Amino acid sequence: MPTTPPLDDEHAPLDSHTPRRRFLQRTGTGVAAALLAGGAGTARVANAAQGTPGDANAVKLPPIADTQTEQQEETPDPRARPDERVGFAVVGLGRLSLNQILPALASSKYAKLSALVSGDADKARKIARQYGLPDTAVYGYDSFERLADNRDVQVVYIVLPNSMHREYTERAAKIGKHVLCEKPMATSVADCQRMIDACRNANRLLMIAYRSQYEPMDRLVAKWIKEKQLGPVTEFIAGNSQNAGDPGQWRLKRALAGGGPLPDVGIYCINAARFLLDEEPTEVIGTVVQPASDPRFREVEQSVHFILRFPSGATATCASSYATHEARFFRVQGAKAWAEMNPAFAYNGLRLRKGMLIEEKNAATEITIDPVDQFARELDHMALCVVRNRTPHTPGEEGLQDQRIIEAIYESARSGRVVRLAPPPGPTRGPMPDEEKF
Structure with a gap:
């Protein structure tokens, strides 16, 4: 049935x-x-x-702005x-x-x-x-x-x-x-x-x-890391939390949600670390907090903290909660510069900063990009993949790998030990989306 x-x-x-x-x-x-x-x-x-x-x-009308330095207008088709x-x-x-x-x-x-x-x-x-x-x-x-x-x-x-x-x-x-x-x-x-x-x-x-993997600011940070603009990356720090309300909502029911903030909002931290660093963690350690006094958390955790360790030596230190005021951010720290999104992971209102040495002074620059509809971008990507018969950038293997990590974090919290992760059996992502198509 x-x-x-x-x-x-x-x-x-x-x-x-x-x-x-x-x-x-x-x-x-x-x-x-x-x-x-x-x-x-x-x-x-x-x-x-x-x-x-x-x-x-x-x-087609000729451009009126310099094509080398200015973003050109799009003519609807x-x-x-x-x-x-x-x-x-x-x-x-x-x-x-x-x-x-x-x-x-x-x-x-x-x-x-x-x-x-x-x-x-x-x-x-x-x-x-x-x-x-x-x-x-x-x-x-x-x-x-x-x-x-x-x-x-x-x-x-x-x-x-x-x-x-x-x-x-x-x-x-x-x-x-x-x-x-x-x-x-x-x-x-x-x-x-x-x-x-x-x-x-x-x-x-x-x-x-x-x-988020189709969102321009996230993709720009990934590009900086790939091009070594931040230098060797040593640390990724992220948090995604909110204060849950109605104790009867399905997100607080283990049978329906599979867990608390970890699979719901903590997964953004996991996926961002893997996507931005472009490598897979080899071990995890996690802890959870589940207070008996709060009726919201009879079945699922209130908060989770975890560390992922990557082959390059970089670590991802992350926290997620259903009992704190909304906070969504990440920071990638490298030897030459850092990049930070705060807020991150949200549907809109994202802000990106980059910190580095400029004229022998530490400086932080805010990067502004025209806002986009993240849902329209992922929908268009899926539509084009159907038309072209092309593997999506975030196929099922990407979700499977995050679920492996989620289960390892819970296992570490139960056992109090570091849990080793085997590498995925194959690629977890398809080709990068064609940015000019969006």
């Missing part, structure tokens, strides 16, 4: 074929014309210089019509879906909203009408498999309690849909592997929604 999601706020519900050739012809300059042949496992890249229908009528974008079905209509994902789908370049899945039909129909969808585009959890007949849906975006990610990923793959799944990927290593296997066996793509 399919599981019906419980009442929820952010990630879970409060209730509970576009032809690829035509899509690529319509999306205009900057998108390679990858013509897919055969099944999802084969792809051929055509020469983009051949042009596409309508190119003869394209009107009138050929990227909404009916030719990759269609997504959003599963779960809680806060994250309503406040972030649905608006992002409405403004993304290559993705569009095609269906909603919810246990509350009235609520879902109201939301569908807000986004111009017919009532026939609304599905229940018990009728999820009917999405198989909806050719306008290529991707299922799973926004449910953590313990339900595996079930709905398997169900989506079985009916031939690609999967974009919220983090954390699942509540166990075994479930993560089952999700990977299900999509691989169905020849479908699986991407985990690590939006």
Whole structure:
């Protein structure tokens, strides 16, 4: 029997074929014309210089700003019509879906909203009408498999309690849909592997929604580290905490969440350390605090502190809590300079600083980048991966590796010992997203 999601706020519900050739012809300059042949496992890249229908009528205005020093204006492509974008079905209509994902789908370049899945039909129909969808585009959890007949849906975006990610990923793959799944990927290593296997066996793509890896400031810090602009990096320090409210929310239920702040918000620290340093930890040590006096933490930890050690000698010292005022930051320290984001990990309002010696004086410079919709960026990346039949930058293997580390941190906290980590059996990330496509 399919599981019906419980009442929820952010990630879970409060209730509970576009032809690829035509899509690529319509999306205009900057998108390679990858013509897919055969099944999802084969792809051929055509020469983009051949042009596409309508190119003869394209009107391009010459730049008025210096092309070497100034960011150029983008001309919207009138050929990227909404009916030719990759269609997504959003599963779960809680806060994250309503406040972030649905608006992002409405403004993304290559993705569009095609269906909603919810246990509350009235609520879902109201939301569908807000986004111009017919009532026939609304599905229940018990009728999820009917999405198989909806050719306008290529991707299922799973926004449910953590313990339900595996079930709905398997169900989506079985009916031939690609999967974009919220983090954390699942509540166990075994479930993560089952999700990977299900999509691989169905020849479908699986991407985990690590939006920060698609965010420009995070990517800039990763570039600095890769280019040795900070010098040898010795230390990564991060925190992601907030003060949980309602003791009855699903995030405080172990069976649904898999843990407390560690899998929910602490995972940002883990993933940022791995992404920015571009290496995998070899050992972890962790401690948790779970006060018996606080009714919120009868099942999950209140706070977690952990240290990751990397082959280069760098360490990541991180903390996460459900009992402190909201704080989200990280700092990367190198021999020549440091980089800091505070706030970090948030949907918006990010701030980046870089500290170094300037004219023989220590100085910190704030780096300002035009804000972007992080959800639209990850949605567009998934859409382009579907069109090109390309492994996403953050595939299931990336979520699996974070889950391995989460379980090792809990094991260290239980045993009071350092836990060694074996290297992942293969790459955990796909190709870097093509920045100019966003």
